[in-house]
Amino acid sequence: MVKPTLTLEIGSLLTSTDNPVAGIKNLVIERDMDIPADVLRLQLMERSGIALDNAVSAKLGYDGNEEVVFTGNVVALKPAIAAVEIQALGHMNVLLNLRTSATFENQSAGDIAHHLINEAGATAGTVENGVTFPRYYVDNRISAYEHLRSLADRLGYELYTDRNGNIMFHPLGPAAGLDSLGGLGSAVAGALGGAGLSFVYKQHLLQAAADRQPVAWRKIDVGGESPMSGKGDTTSHWLTINDSDYRGEAGDGSPQILVRDPAARTKDLADRFAAGLLATHKRNAHEISITVLGQAQIDLGDSISSSDVPDDLIDGSGYVRAIRHRFGEGIGFVTDVRISLDVNE
Known part of the structure; x- marks a missing residue:
């Protein structure tokens, strides 16, 4: 033993x-x-x-x-x-404590993330470059973490630290294809990374439960303020009588929401933000929570699955969004894991 x-x-x-x-x-x-x-x-x-x-x-x-x-x-x-x-x-705490101001021109989301991570004195892990912004502003009214969190949510990225304390800023699950394939529908084809760990009922699972809820928004529109994409990235036109030509959208059906975002200075960016925000809203809708004997090797973002549970809503594969390790008197070593599933499962 x-x-x-x-x-x-x-x-x-x-x-x-x-x-x-x-x-x-x-x-x-x-x-x-x-x-x-x-x-x-x-x-x-x-x-x-x-x-x-x-x-x-x-x-x-x-x-x-x-x-x-x-x-x-x-x-x-x-x-x-x-x-x-x-x-x-x-180590994410250093970004929570950093307040700074900066202006970025023709910089990618990854460039912005690297700048803030370096200024905070943290170490970057996996940082996706993502889209390029004609202009992007960071100010000291909120923390560097809040700026990066907002940017990550717009792109459908996750922002977290790995178990070694490196700052991670990249897409996971269905959102992983948004930058390369250019849309949420195509992104669903983006495979979850790696084979991952599998936990089977009556073999590994001490507890298991599912949480299935409707997606908060089925359609998201972004922008609608500026005709810039028809005039070029460097222009500053902010009024239009035909905003549908410059509005980005993702998803269909209702409920739906319109998001005004000054950072979406082109239609392409507005479309990308809409797809990213939709992915962000979907990732908490379908989840599985499991408890297993201690598994120290599991990290946030890992691919993982549960199977053979009598209720098939508790079966599925996805990526790890939360881990809790418990060690001590009367409990030994157990690990609780929360898994984000593809909302289409």
Whole structure:
């Protein structure tokens, strides 16, 4: 029988299952694409010199064969007589704390992302170039994270950190074909990356549940303010009596919504934003949540599937949008995973 094991480095403290300095009690790691920063919550018997802003690295696995599951920094200490609770946030926190202003001309979405990631002092992982903007503005009224989140939502991209703390800015699932194939209908043909992990009922699944909801918007229109695409990228015309010629759209049916976006300065950009926003609204509509024995190797964005569940709504394949690892007394090591399915499944 294999034994769950843990190794933690916090500042100068090194503690593990085999050498439990400071007395490890419980550990929870939550990483969710809908939440800006990864979170680690830890209970120790004593603080052992741990201080705010100490670097944190956590590894989980079995019999000492461990994988990195979290990197970040301590943001809160709550010592008490019997124990201390430690909270840490992942490296996306530096983008949450950065406020800056910049103007970009003829730069891609990836160029903008790289600029903000570098200015925050973070490390870029997979960053998709995506579309090129004639002009794009970033100001310090909101954080760099909020600027990148808004840009990602327009393009149908995901913004998150991998388990090593690298900033990821790229499309996943059906949205993966939007830039190369030029439309949401074609994007559905974009395959989910790799074969991925498969978890089978009566073999791996401790718990499983599905959540199916209608898509918030079935059709999205973007733009309608500027006739620029008929005059060239460098012009600044912002009024038109025939805005349908310059409006982008994606999807069909109702409910539908019109989005006014000054960044959509051409019809091509308006079409691309509409397709991206539609993909963004679809990705939470059909989801599966599963619980399995600890799987440290799973990362956000991984392809994954569940199968042979009696209710076929709980069967399906998609990509990982949320992970929670739990390790400690009375629970051992278990992993909860939330999977985004293709809305057409």
